[in-house]
Amino acid sequence: MDKRNVLGKFKFFTESEPSFQQELIASCSVARLAAGTCYFNEGDICDQFAIVGSGQLRVYKVGENGREITLYHVHAGESCLLNMSCLTAGTPCPATARAETDVEALVFQGTDFRRWMSSSELLRNYAFEMVATRLAGVMELIEEIAFQRMDQRLADYLATQFAEPHGRERSIETTHAQIAADLGSAREVVSRLLKDFEHRGAIQLSRGRIRLQSERVLRSITRD
């Protein structure tokens, strides 16, 4: 993997002085995480900052009962809000991050990152933009879990998944248990609702995959 390819996805790199670009390239190292590996645990103190080159991370909370809820995903070309926040403030991470697929990432040392945050306006802007974007997502999430019913949330979830690039095929590969963990619910609940959606003709189910049948019907569930 070429470092430049990865960094090239970030404005704070592409628009920087060549000298700073050199420094960035020289200071980072390539890390590989196998699917399922933990990137950081709740309570950890981070001393590295990572940007994802390929694959994706899932950042989530675990309840005592063992149920999980996904806060957000970090895709290729993105970085993690909590990672950044904990690193700059030196506070423990309030959640857990784990590789969902095999992940390649570029890793910077905390001291470097903090120094650059002082020196590079571009990096700062990137950071603040990221904070704002993720934050909005997290606020949205709160509203959803506080006020929306599972069927709506599930329908929204599916709509989002189908809209994503890899979902172009109008079909997504995941298990009901996965979805339940994303939504913070139980597998059986998700299974039941999905079956219901299928009966209504919105989707078509098979083991490990959900195919979109009718976007119209799915959307009609979203705003019942």
Add this chain to the structure above:
Amino acid sequence: MDKRNVLGKFKFFTESEPSFQQELIASCSVARLAAGTCYFNEGDICDQFAIVGSGQLRVYKVGENGREITLYHVHAGESCLLNMSCLTAGTPCPATARAETDVEALVFQGTDFRRWMSSSELLRNYAFEMVATRLAGVMELIEEIAFQRMDQRLADYLATQFAEPHGRERSIETTHAQIAADLGSAREVVSRLLKDFEHRGAIQLSRGRIRLQSERVLRSITRD
């Protein structure tokens, strides 16, 4: 209200060069918000940054049904995460903020604030620390609403309130409806649970006020 008194509560001010202190003082204006006044609405674009000198703001989300849930409060000597984030990134606010009591605040122009974020390491550190703290709170909130029962959440809520300085009297002044809005629940639910707590001897209820009877009993509810 003396600007210096308010700014004196912030490290980014007290530890700054006198010249920067002068600039801060000169550039801010004093704003007063009557209780109930809106500071910003969901969707607004902020172009000011405020720090609270006295009173408190409540930042919350509203669901379509009209129910509300509090994300966090901004007390005297604090500032608002969303305000800062939207301002620096220029994104619309993902929630609403309203004065709970009469509020006095110092207000800075967005352009000034952004400039200082570049020039002052201290201000940046303050900002990042604030992000980290609030973020941890918000993540905590997500875990709570996703996985905890109302009785636990309510008990936690009370415990926190009683622990606060003005709660030293072991008594808090608020209505059941207020609490319901904080927790994102319905008034009747809160009333029922409170009555139950009273029967168990944890608290004592009267109109507009809740007195702490036994911290031990209250804590025992927290970890049932």
Add this chain to the structure above:
DNA sequence: ACTTTTCAGTGACTTCGGTCACACATGCCG
């Protein structure tokens, strides 16, 4: 071709919590 995992489907049951519809109680204010 087997066994073993991993997924999915489903009925029965329970419970939390939201909603409705009230009855009071408290206190302020004209």
Add this chain to the structure above:
DNA sequence: CGGCATGTGTGACCGAAGTCACTGAAAAGT
């Protein structure tokens, strides 16, 4: 004093969604 607004107490009810306990299917491993 007699309202009127605001807060509280409660019973009845209902539905969403979590849990338990299974049965089968589909893959994967050997």
